[in-house]
Amino acid sequence: MALQVYYFTGTGNCLSVARTVADRTDGTPISVAVALAGGQIRTDADCVCIVFPVYLAAIHGVPLMVERFLTELQGISSKRVYAICTSGGYEIVNAVPTLRNLARFASESGFRIDAEYTVRLPMNNLDYDHIPVPIETDSATIIRSAQAQLDDICERITHGRQGKHHLARRLFAIGMTPLNVIMARASMKSLRQLAHEPEDSALGFRELMPLTDESIRVDDTCTGCGTCAQVCPASNIQMIDHRPTFLHHCEMCFACDEWCPEGAVHHWGRPDGAKYHHPAVKVADLRGGHGLRAP
Ligand SMILES: Cc1cc2nc3c(=O)[nH]c(=O)nc-3n(C[C@H](O)[C@H](O)[C@H](O)COP(=O)(O)O)c2cc1C
Ligand code: SF4
Ligand code: SF4
Known part of the structure; x- marks a missing residue:
């Protein structure tokens, strides 16, 4: 097989x-x-x-x-x-x-x-x-x-x-469906907020998710190394003047946040400094794995 x-x-x-x-x-x-x-x-x-x-x-x-x-x-x-x-x-x-x-x-x-x-x-x-x-x-x-x-x-x-x-x-x-309906409403509300869309936005989750990079913040410790762009599976980060720019087709995967060597990328809901990645996986696996070269 x-x-x-x-x-x-x-x-x-x-x-x-x-x-x-x-x-x-x-x-x-x-x-x-x-x-x-x-x-x-x-x-x-x-x-x-x-x-x-x-x-x-x-x-x-x-x-x-x-x-x-x-x-x-x-x-x-x-x-x-x-x-x-x-x-x-x-x-x-x-x-x-x-x-x-x-x-x-x-x-x-x-x-x-x-x-x-x-x-x-x-x-x-x-x-x-x-x-x-x-x-x-x-x-x-x-x-x-x-x-x-x-x-x-x-x-x-x-x-x-x-x-x-x-x-x-x-x-x-x-x-669990009734509970899910309540949770879905709450999640849609926060998705609209993350995407910087108004409360009455007609966009559905498929349109909102790519826009959630509106809420990703990069602080001044960024050195312009480009790692975030290399590990992004969606090619959603372009380095412009040595700074990451987000292109609004985000998959919400948290890779840019997790693998930034300076801890300069901040996502909603992730306390500053809190990190997790699978211990058997290294940043090089994702760089190579996504087939991208340094910008
Ligand atoms: C934006 C986002 C939303 C998530 N939502 C859920 C969720 O609703 N339920 C859940 O059990 N885990 C959720 N997770 C956790 C991931 O599914 C889980 O940690 C997964 O194993 C990560 O896989 P990866 O390391 O291959 O990216 C979420 C993670 C992210 C980044
Ligand atoms: S990985 Fe971190 S330090 Fe490197 S360019 Fe991206 S945000 Fe800046
Ligand atoms: S690495 Fe993931 S969270 Fe970061 S911009 Fe790319 S798709 Fe979005």
Whole structure:
């Protein structure tokens, strides 16, 4: 079984998962950002796996770039498609609805998700109103527990076993719908604020998310090194006069914030100085992984 493992990542959790899955299944990890940058996306593999982080589960959860990648992957309707999402919060209220939205998106786009899996990894934005924030010392424990989940996922993928969530978990997620509606309203409100749009803006989340870079602040410690532009999977940062300029097609991945060597980039909700990236992933992996050279 030839398996191509595509990943989208900001702070390395999904890259680490993609590497493990690829190692265990004789697959190859490929960055979604690199695949999209190369024009037509083709693969001879019969099975593809997409690994992505959950973003704003209450609204949609699936990163925009992941949706774009899936619709641009040629022949996807005739391939076996596995989805693995990593979430910082509890799976049942974050990953399960996200995967449900992904399945809906897939069916509207003419393909299907054959198996879906979730892995809980440390929360990279380090602030989430209704979910306990794993502090740095917890990260190692969370990553260790994720290993067992990942072993099971790799085993299932290798043996082509069913990977849908149990009915009970899906029913629980459906029971959460009223709460989700309230959370979605609150998330849309904050999304409008982050995008610097008025309260009565008619823009939906797909239009608002790219504009959230309006709220990214770069302080005076910036040395103009260009790392943020190199690690941005969306090529959303251009260096102008040795300063990063944001181009408003942001994916909200937090990579620029996390990997800035000076800690000069500040996102909403992330306390100054608070950092998280997967310990097995280094900035060089993302520079190379996204296929970009220093500007
Ligand atoms: C803007 C943003 C929104 C997020 N929203 C959620 C969320 O709604 N639920 C959740 O469980 N995790 C959420 N997360 C956490 C990430 O999904 C999680 O940490 C993921 O493993 C990060 O993957 P990466 O390191 O590959 O980028 C969010 C992260 C960011 C940056
Ligand atoms: S990575 Fe940090 S220091 Fe380097 S250009 Fe970007 S903001 Fe400035
Ligand atoms: S600008 Fe920053 S947050 Fe937005 S996509 Fe690029 S690296 Fe991610």
